[in-house]
Amino acid sequence: MNTPSLQDSELVLGNHRFKSRLIVGTGKYQTYDLMRDCLSISEAEVITVAIRRERLIDDQGRNILDFIDLDKYTILPNTAGCFTAEDAVRVARLGREILEGLENPGMDWVKLEVLGDTKTLLPDPISTLKATEQLVADGFQVLVYTTDDPMTARRLKEAGATSVMPAGSPIGSGQGILNPNNIRICLEYLKQDDPDYPVIVDAGVGTASDVCVAMELGVDGVLLNTGIAGATDPLRMANSMKKACQAGRDASLAGRIPKKMYATASSPEIGLPV
16 A cells, blocks of 8 residues: 655745745844844744844844844845835845845845734735735735725735735734635635645744644644743744644644544444354
8 A cells, every 4th residue: 555645845936936834034133143043942043034124133233134043034125114115125225225235135025914903913905915016017926914894805815915915913912813715715716716825824823833724724834923922931942833733734734534523433333242
């Protein structure tokens, strides 16, 4: 009998290929040393960095990039903190310029965030679509943060987004996947003509089970930050997130049993004593 291979395919994002399906952020850590160690334990190959200058340089004049091994990680610059399409496009171009100077392979892409307000940190769908169109025309591979609305997700793909990244719940809320049905519909719409189109859950993850649930839904990866940085023990949580991402992916590929109303015996009934 042939044993099926357990070897998974790589995560393909535009021109980039990765073994890990966990993308980790670099914000909110108590120290840069802790951030560096958590990134290492997570075994993520892509890490996202907010490019606005006030986030790159701390109040002691230290540059966050000095604590990141640029030969080990592909940097995904993000436009966190932008509230207009124009501002997001400007910051994306700044990120490209910085990474070109550092000769990091992340120079050709961007994680696009165009937020609607400071209370919910949910994306502004109209400005997000506008910025996506502009950045695609400017040669960027755009990984775009959006709500879990399937119609918006479909519009962003049509605009040329390399990956659509619906939120599981609001940024930093730790609420996990609030609407799994919407994620399923996003997956259906985004993959119906292209099964390999990458869909990544971005935001709201609070613990390892949230990552596992997201991956079991069939998404291609999870992007998170606060779930690790804000944990009581960030190092242990980084390890947990890594394992949960792999477990959820394996379960999705394995195929769960259907849910039933009543019990089904797990032991054979043939040969039972009369």
